[in-house]
Amino acid sequence: MIDHTGFSVTHLEDSKRFYTRVLASLGHIIRREFPEAAFGFGPAEPDEGADPGGGFWITQGTPSTPRMHLAFSAKNKEQVEAFHRVALEAGGKDNGAPGYRPQYHSGYYAAFVLDPDGYNIEAVYHEPD
Numbered sequence: 001m002i003d004h005t006g007f008s009v010t011h012l013e014d015s016k017r018f019y020t021r022v023l024a025s026l027g028h029i030i031r032r033e034f035p036e037a038a039f040g041f042g043p044a045e046p047d048e049g050a051d052p053g054g055g056f057w058i059t060q061g062t063p064s065t066p067r068m069h070l071a072f073s074a075k076n077k078e079q080v081e082a083f084h085r086v087a088l089e090a091g092g093k094d095n096g097a098p099g100y101r102p103q104y105h106s107g108y109y110a111a112f113v114l115d116p117d118g119y120n121i122e123a124v125y126h127e128p129d
Helices: 012-024 077-089
Strands: 005-009 028-034 038-043 056-060 069-073 093-100 108-114 120-126
Touching: 005 012, 012 028, 012 038, 012 056, 012 077, 077 093, 077 108, 077 120
Parallel strands: 005 056, 069 120
Antiparallel strands: 028 038, 038 056, 093 108, 108 120
16 A cells, blocks of 8 residues: 655664664665665565665654654564564663554554654554454
8 A cells, every 4th residue: 555654854873773773673674775865674575566765764854743653564473572672772762562452453463662753663463363
């Protein structure tokens, strides 16, 4: 449904360090970089026809107000837990520990973190019924 999205951030290099660590826990790498301007993340092994620059972009600029929420797909609960742990180690702020969120559906397993600019990022695994 969505080809790509992104955030504008206050400090590009700080966000690059943060997201490089955090998204690696979900199997994503920097796919394309424009020094001092932007970088894009995507899967280490992208699907055929995927944007070669990645689907999540970070650009230098003024963060949006209000801050956006973005959920990244996880392949299992362990990835959700790793995402949360690594994000906190990288300087993120806890916004919801790993766990089930039955208000969304019975198999919704997620964790939430605020990034260095205050964006609410999430890793979610949809457990099969």
